[in-house]
Amino acid sequence: xxxxxxxxxxxxxxxxxxxxxxxxxxxxxxxxxxxxxxxxxxxxxxxxxxxxxxxxxxxxxxxxxxxxxxxxxxxxxxxxxxxxxxxxxxxxxxxxxxxxxxxxxxxxxxxxxxxxxxxxxxxxxxxxxxxxxxxxxxxxxxxxxxxxxxxxxxxxxxxxxxxxxxxxxxxxxxxxxxxxxxxxxxxxxxxxxxxxxxxxxxxxxxxxxxxxxxxxxxxxxxxxxxxxxxxxxxxxxxxxxxxxxxxxxxxxxxxxxxxxxxxxxxxxxxxxxxxxxxxxxxxxxxxxxxxxxxxxxxxxxxxxxxxxxxxxxxxxxxxxxxxxxxxxxxxxxxxxxxxxxxxxxxxxxxxxxxxxxxxxxxxxxxxxxxxxxxxxxxxxxxxxxxxxxxxxxxxxxxxxxxxxx
Numbered sequence: 001x002x003x004x005x006x007x008x009x010x011x012x013x014x015x016x017x018x019x020x021x022x023x024x025x026x027x028x029x030x031x032x033x034x035x036x037x038x039x040x041x042x043x044x045x046x047x048x049x050x051x052x053x054x055x056x057x058x059x060x061x062x063x064x065x066x067x068x069x070x071x072x073x074x075x076x077x078x079x080x081x082x083x084x085x086x087x088x089x090x091x092x093x094x095x096x097x098x099x100x101x102x103x104x105x106x107x108x109x110x111x112x113x114x115x116x117x118x119x120x121x122x123x124x125x126x127x128x129x130x131x132x133x134x135x136x137x138x139x140x141x142x143x144x145x146x147x148x149x150x151x152x153x154x155x156x157x158x159x160x161x162x163x164x165x166x167x168x169x170x171x172x173x174x175x176x177x178x179x180x181x182x183x184x185x186x187x188x189x190x191x192x193x194x195x196x197x198x199x200x201x202x203x204x205x206x207x208x209x210x211x212x213x214x215x216x217x218x219x220x221x222x223x224x225x226x227x228x229x230x231x232x233x234x235x236x237x238x239x240x241x242x243x244x245x246x247x248x249x250x251x252x253x254x255x256x257x258x259x260x261x262x263x264x265x266x267x268x269x270x271x272x273x274x275x276x277x278x279x280x281x282x283x284x285x286x287x288x289x290x291x292x293x294x295x296x297x298x299x300x301x302x303x304x305x306x307x308x309x310x311x312x313x314x315x316x317x318x319x320x321x322x323x324x325x326x327x328x329x330x331x332x333x334x335x336x337x338x339x340x341x342x343x344x345x346x347x348x349x350x351x352x353x354x355x356x357x358x359x360x361x362x363x364x365x366x367x368x369x370x371x372x373x374x375x376x377x378x379x380x381x382x383x384x385x386x387x388x389x390x391x392x393x394x395x396x397x398x399x400x401x402x403x404x405x
Contacts, residue, residue: 014041019049019067039063046070050137050151051209053196054347055235055295055356076136076148077125082118085177086144086159088128089118130179131156140238141358142199148179153193153209155182157219162202162260170260172202172218186220189269198298199358200238203257205245207236215243215258215273221265223258224272229279234347237298240359244303244317250292251279252303254320277324282307284327285315294347297357304362306355308346310339312364337364 005013014022014036022045026036042063046052050070078087118126131148134156138149145159156179162172183191192214197206205215205225213225213233227233231247238244243255254277259270283289291311297304301318316330317323323330343352354365377395 010035011038011041014038015044019045019071037064042067050135051149051153051195052137053207053235055196070135070137070151074136076128076131076139078128078146079122079125081120082122083120084144084160084163084175085118086146087118087122087126088130088146088158088177088179089122089126090130090178091117128179138197140197140199140204142204142238143201145176145199145204147182147197147199147204149194149197153195154191155194155197155206156180157182157204161204161217161219164202165260167263169262170217171220171263171266172260174218176219180219182216182219183222184219188267189222192222196236198236198238198243200243200257200298201240203238203241203243205236205238205243205255207233213245213255215255217258218261221261221270223270225255226272226274227253227279228275228277229253235296237296237303239298239303239317240300242317242320244296244298246293246296247279249281250294250308251281252293252296252305252315253277253279254303254317254323256320277320280323280327285313285331286311286328286333294345295351295355297355297362299357299362300359304355304357306345306353306364308344310341310343310345310353312337312353312355337366339366 014025017025022036022041026033039061040063046063046067050067078089080087082089134148135151136148136156137151140147140149142159142161144163145157145161148156150156158176158179160173160175162170165173167173183189192206192212193209194206194214195209197204203215203217205213207213211232213227213236214222215225216222225245227245227247229247229251231249231251233245234248235246236243237246242257245253245255247253253275255273255275258273261270282291282293292308293305293313294308295306301316303315303317305313305315307313312334314332314334315323315327319330339353345351345353352366356363356365
């Protein structure tokens with residue numbers, strides 16, 4: 001009887017089902033197996049169950065596999081600089097350390113006290129064991145710290161947020177060797193649940209599930225950001241030493257770093273960061289008033305912006321006075337990365353172009369132009385470090401061949 005319903009009515013019903021019900025229904029017949037594998041249905045499930053931000057996933061297919069991976073197989077790995085235990089790996093048993101290739105050659109150094117700690121440089125990705133089964137959906141790295149977002153909206157942090165100042169100047173200098181929940185010892189402030197987070201050098205900015213914006217320079221006390229607008233915030237992006245915020249109308253705001261919280265202030269909630277500016281719109285940046293900024297990425301001294309028509313803009317935002325008062329002098333269109341014809345990118349619908357970036361690096365995802373050496377790959381994620389980049393990808397295969405695997 002269900003298969004006699006109009007398609008649009010049937011899809012409305014399918015959108016009300018959970019993942020288990022969809023799987024059971026897919027076993028009924030070939031027809032239901034086909035319609036229950038619809039990409040939009042599984043994309044919606046990912047957004048609902050895993051708190052997936054629009055700015056964290058650019059894909060047109062594979063949402064069911066993505067859902068299954070997040071639900072059952074997601075793991076967190078870290079590697080790189082570790083002299084201050086910023087990787088969150090903690091201590092390992094001598095046997096485990098030996099298995100991962102870190103056993104010292106000198107037999108006298110093979111005592112537990114020497115082999116229980118990872119070296120200063122970890123070159124092989126290691127799983128952060130304490131985050132196993134924590135349902136992490138996003139990770140963002142700063143200068144000396146890493147933050148991980150759970151599906152519940154809670155945030156784990158490890159490392160240190162301030163390393164170049166005195167401990168008397170900020171509680172952010174405290175070193176966390178293992179992932180620790182944000183606000184874990186904060187009994188003054190209500191716990192904030194986040195939709196998305198973004199890291200700068202020594203600060204993080206987050207968009208809460210209730211639409212409010214917060215930033216912080218330590219793992220205990222957060223600071224609210226008050227914007228001079230009633231518009232809904234759709235994205236936050238940390239630049240290296242400040243932040244950028246995008247609203248639903250396409251206006252761009254620049255946010256200074258959060259206050260440093262000294263030890264004696266750790267039980268008092270800081271005053272909100274008030275932004276007096278009314279933001280900068282596309283009409284102030286480019287002569288084409290019909291376009292609109294729909295996505296941003298924070299860089300060192302610049303904010304990358306993608307417009308509805310597929311333009312990619314590099315905006316100088318370090319000098320906030322110049323940006324707010326003379327915005328047209330601060331923008332350059334990156335024509336090599338922009339669409340040659342007007343696209344229609346939408347945060348609520350299809351994205352034909354997508355941007356990510358951090359520090360001095362950025363990437364533009366598109367079907368139109370590509371890195372030639374990656375043309376035969378499906379790229380799932382791009383990671384940016386201070387002076388290097390990395391890609392997570394798999395080889396492309398034909399649909400028929402993929403079905404056989």
